[in-house]
Amino acid sequence: MLWIFAAIIILALFSIITYNRLIAKRNAVANAWAGIDTQLQRRYDLIPNLVETVKGYMEHEKTVLENVTKARTAFMNAGNVKEQAEAENMMAGALKTLFAVSENYPDLKASQNFMMLQEELAGTENKISYSRQRYNNSVMDYNTALQVFPNNIFANMFNFKPADSFAVESEEARKAVRVQF
Template sequence: MFWAIGAVLVLALFAVLTYNQLISKRNEVKNAWATIDTQLQRRFDLIPNLVETVKGYMEHEKGVLEAVTKARTAFMNADSVKDQAAAENMMAGALKSLFAVSENYPDLKASQNFMMLQEELAGTENKIAYARQRYNNSVMDYNTALQVFPNNIFANMFNFQAADSFAIENEEARKAVRVSF
């Protein structure tokens, strides 16, 4: 009799500990995504200033400026991690093109505003890269915790869902921008 009560108590304690561990890991994933979201928002807040600075110098490069604006709009309208990641990848490509084109404008490159904005964006890009890595590590830890035995039993019982990693889906975004004069 005591053995059965003890086994039920141990099982209940294990279920509570497992549940709490999964909640903690899920919250780490959410927090890591919030960090990416904050850095992406910072980047997208810098974009209008960069575009305005560049506009006067490269009036005939409207396609590049439109791509940056389109990517910013896509990010602002994104509803999910996957949509935000796609918009972020679009923005990364547009910014690469923008900075590649800016190489053709020596006055622009020498502009104090442009240099300051470029430096701010470079710092933000580094923070985004770090935040992506942290997010993907959190997702891996969380998803692993969901899949290992016996956690998988409790994860299914409590309807925990796997999280998506932040990945580059666009092959163009993986390529280096080629600058030629």
């Protein structure tokens, strides 16, 4: 009878430890996403300044500026990780195009405001890249914890769901931007 009681206690302790470990990993994923979200928000806060700086120089490339604005709007309206990742991919492509087109405007490239914004965006892009990697590592760690035995039993029992990675979805987003005139 004592060994049954001991087995129940051990099983209860194991359940509590496993549950707490899964909660900690899920919270690490949420924290890592918050890091991405902060950097993306910083980038999207810089965009209106960049657009205003560039507007006067790029009269003929209105579609480039419109794409940047559309991507910013898509990010602001995104409701989940997948939608934010899609908006992020759209913005990355729009910014690549914007900076590629800016090469054709020597006055713009020499503008102190443009150079400063470009530098701030480059630093933010590096932080976004780091935050993405951290988030994806947290997602991998969390999802692995959900799948290994015996955690998978407890994960199903407590209704833990896998998290989505933040990845480039399309082949188009992976390609370098080509601008031809």
